Amino acid sequence: MAFLDENYLITNETGKRIFRKIAKLPVYDAHNHANMQEIAANQPYRDLWQLLAATDHYVWEIMRKCGVKEEFITGDRTPKEKFLALARIMPLAVGNPVYEWLHLDLRRCFGIDDLLCEKNGEKIWNAGLAELAKPENFPQAMLTGKLNIGVMCSTDDPIDLLKEHDQVTSAVGRTLVRPTWRPDKAMKIQAPGWNAYIDKLGARFGRTIRTYEDLLEILRMSHDYFAEHGCRASDHGVTVPPSETALPALTAQLFRRARDGETLTEQEISAFQGSFLLDVAAMDADADWVFQCHAGAVRDVRTSLFEKLGPDVGGDVCNAAQDFLPGLLRLLNLYDGRLKTVLYTLDPVQMPTLATVARAFGETVRLGSAWWLWDTPIGMRRQLEYIGSVDLLHTFAGMVSDSRKLTSYGSRFEMFRRTLADVLGDISERGQAPEELLTDVAVRICGDGPKQFFNL
Amino acid sequence: MAFLDENYLITNETGKRIFRKIAKLPVYDAHNHANMQEIAANQPYRDLWQLLAATDHYVWEIMRKCGVKEEFITGDRTPKEKFLALARIMPLAVGNPVYEWLHLDLRRCFGIDDLLCEKNGEKIWNAGLAELAKPENFPQAMLTGKLNIGVMCSTDDPIDLLKEHDQVTSAVGRTLVRPTWRPDKAMKIQAPGWNAYIDKLGARFGRTIRTYEDLLEILRMSHDYFAEHGCRASDHGVTVPPSETALPALTAQLFRRARDGETLTEQEISAFQGSFLLDVAAMDADADWVFQCHAGAVRDVRTSLFEKLGPDVGGDVCNAAQDFLPGLLRLLNLYDGRLKTVLYTLDPVQMPTLATVARAFGETVRLGSAWWLWDTPIGMRRQLEYIGSVDLLHTFAGMVSDSRKLTSYGSRFEMFRRTLADVLGDISERGQAPEELLTDVAVRICGDGPKQFFNL
């Protein structure tokens, strides 16, 4: 098969037929890291480095792994020098999804079919300049045009005024991007800058936050504000779902001590975070939002990188020894039947645990798509094969791009849809289910499933 | 391939040939939850709900996951209303083995080829009524006829008099169902009702159980009684194999304190259970029985379900963070070479650990088939692929149905045999072993392997 051709990732005839039924459906993407300033401003991209690599730590990590110096990645080299460095190492990245995503981006969005490599670097750079100058490739036009976005959900701080979301809605004439409420900064009581953040959060609503009850009140105001602006879900990042919670009086006391600048113990921090998560989950349950839990990422473990560049630049891993179960059971039992929940994990080792948990708690608790370092053709395939046979494909929460750049809304969904079609095609060709019903499931997973569950 | 056709689950020509050699062999099923009253009474089934769903929590969990209300599952709706509710959601269950099992049951046992769905519900219901009235579909006739059972092993409490086993043996003229001795209730020292159970266990043998030694003596009497009634194995359910044991004096003291109604600590409970398991394992070793260990199930985690319906109704999960090794090593070293052991686990994450343990302890320690939420085509395939290359397929303990309904003795074994044939066919077609020897292994796994190891 030729690279990225029409049967890319699809190895059976039934899968090819199923893919044709879902290939053109609009994208519903319940979780990503859309840059709302960029979309609202709607300026043309300057060059391919800016669009494809400048914000994407997946690309950065591959470059580092191939020995490219940091100055050509996040440093002060010119965008063109960086792009040529990327092109040079790209042939070494075969087998990694970054290789596929970047070439999908070039082909599907811009019709640039050359392979990224040293020889083609300059040529592709110039072709990119020409393409990006076209109005059809301005952010809003791409999203509503060739990327075929139905609705996508950004990830936002409770402080955010969501002005850009409103601007985009006006500009494109429909709800294209919904916000997602992510109060991690308020939860991370031990993080540097937490106290200043709490001050800012209060100021946003014209208040001073003195007590934990003040915090919850402000968060409820923010939650309502987000709801008025079209938000349908919250999102929470935890290494391991906290298994301990504190009694209300203790939670209040821990909050006060942290506000006073005291250092809390690991156990106190975890207990506070456990209580906090249950309290914000209550807000979601009341508003019929989806509570999204991203668990398992051990972040910023490479000290040299973190000290130089800060968070969200690479250096993140998973850990097979994590115990998700007690924390999840506490949350899910407390809100059983009342809280729509989506569980994401980074480590395939947690997949059996999460699949059985999702099965046990009925239709409101669903598995999210394979996340981050697991979001690859082989990762998605193994996840879909396994969870369908333990939980149900019918209630799979669907693909999310988790993307930090525009083109990923296209390439990641194409990779997912092809993998889904191939897995379902295999099921049919092994005689395990009728093709017609599997096609229905595929269409649902790509459309009505997430649309209805997330109220998009 | 058409749904469930003759090549169902088999993707290579060698696999098709291997399957033809094992398809018709009698079933040897060393572990299930046969309802002995039902088999002994030998009454016709009233309807398909009773036969296919009323006792099967796999079906219930799928219905819950699809949003069916509990009244249509375990509640007071009529069997027909429940069956129609099941038919209605069935198309949403494609990809889950329940979809395959139910259709295998209808096709292989009753020649009903229609797909379960809203439109066909009434028609299938009526066809079922007609089929179930036929004497060939009464329990004993089905087991010895179309289900082709060689020997199957039920799971029984040490209190049981095994009258139904004797009745069935008389009625069918041979040993069809052997009992299995499962003393979990005596081990679970912390469970509600434990003290009353110990009283009942003593009364069964006309004794009063005052000390731990009394308990062991009664258990030995029960063990002998089961042996006289054809039992060849014990079975034990543990979340994690206990790694601690108590010295005899402490075990006796813990038992006394629990009999006096005292509450033991988690550590005391675990130490008691560790000692208990070693003591009953000694009885198995003396009797040349097989010690079956089912580890890894975290049961009844969904509180709302457990509080309403009790145990064994759903809400069971696995947990990647469990540590099986210390407890297993203690047991296996103590009885090395003297105790036939079969290890089952729910979580594929434990598979490498268990496969290496089975390999390390020689021919008496064997891996059991993929259990419960892992007992699926993909689960069995991955298990067989992996364990064969670490341990030996030749000493795989073989398929067990773990079934709570009659037809599963057929459908689950068909699914297993087809998967086995496909995996072995792949091994042959990759040039890794000669077809003839792989065929021998398949025949052995389906017959002499379990027959000889379990003395069936």
Added chain:
Amino acid sequence: MAFLDENYLITNETGKRIFRKIAKLPVYDAHNHANMQEIAANQPYRDLWQLLAATDHYVWEIMRKCGVKEEFITGDRTPKEKFLALARIMPLAVGNPVYEWLHLDLRRCFGIDDLLCEKNGEKIWNAGLAELAKPENFPQAMLTGKLNIGVMCSTDDPIDLLKEHDQVTSAVGRTLVRPTWRPDKAMKIQAPGWNAYIDKLGARFGRTIRTYEDLLEILRMSHDYFAEHGCRASDHGVTVPPSETALPALTAQLFRRARDGETLTEQEISAFQGSFLLDVAAMDADADWVFQCHAGAVRDVRTSLFEKLGPDVGGDVCNAAQDFLPGLLRLLNLYDGRLKTVLYTLDPVQMPTLATVARAFGETVRLGSAWWLWDTPIGMRRQLEYIGSVDLLHTFAGMVSDSRKLTSYGSRFEMFRRTLADVLGDISERGQAPEELLTDVAVRICGDGPKQFFNL
């Protein structure tokens, strides 16, 4: 496909083409347990038992699993009796790589195409006697001839004088075998015989080791000595990478107490080993050696075997509950960018953790091949599929034989290269990357990759 024919393990046309490009490349094997006395002495092998089984605990474990008595394995039966016992049970081992390796050895090295079984045992035994008498099958001739070894690295104690390495270099006229420095015995402060070993280590360099500083000084002398004799890597076996280290003063104190015969606590032992590993890693960083870490093996768990036969005879397992992360992060952060590191693990459960760690720490940290009980066609396939998509195939450290017998340098590398070709062929045939680039990666993994990284 016929057993072990030209397409053995390769299921797609692209894979066949890729394999043809790597099949004949010289073998670079960065880790094995070569018997240097045997290679230096260069005596003909007496018989096939000596060559294929007498030193190979993989074979022993399979024999035990099939019920062969220990006298026919490690006991005092004649080599011929043992070989016939092995032949007798071999048909039961299909599905296990031992079946493939032994037949590859017979076919590829000696043109003996018969299947090992009772009927053929005598015939193969005699054919082996004839073959082994030929000079082309003497150790040095085999290694440089039909086994096509470029460079291979043995595993050696810091005490070793490496005379045999020098002899082999002289005899074959080039560097065929490089030593690897493995100071495990000095690290295992709690092991029986540790104190005597430390005395011996000092005596080797004409010193008395009184303090931890003395130990480090002697180790540095040994490290230099190995470097002068062509060593390019160290190797370290740990159950779990130690997460704690002791301050220098405490390390020194722990060492003194152990030298005085005191018993240290588990925590003290672990802290000592943690400090020790960091100190020897510093020596590797200074010398630009590769630090190889073999983690996850729980050794000698079958007491009956260990008490009778000692270590390295079987009875080794893995454990899903191990936590590798803290210890690895400590090591990798401390030497970030300065220490070439290869991570091996026994348990596929650790694969996602290790793959993300290797990705996070850039080009100096690499994943080693699937180790020991995981070193099978299915194990290598799953590893390559997964790690390529998280980390990079380009920086995969490459195959190592980990072998304890001569022929394994051939059969294990053939199994790996075929699996690699098949996995890469699949990637190409799914349209995920161009065949030409995948071929480049394959050639690199089999040659320049390990050659350059290990400085071979």
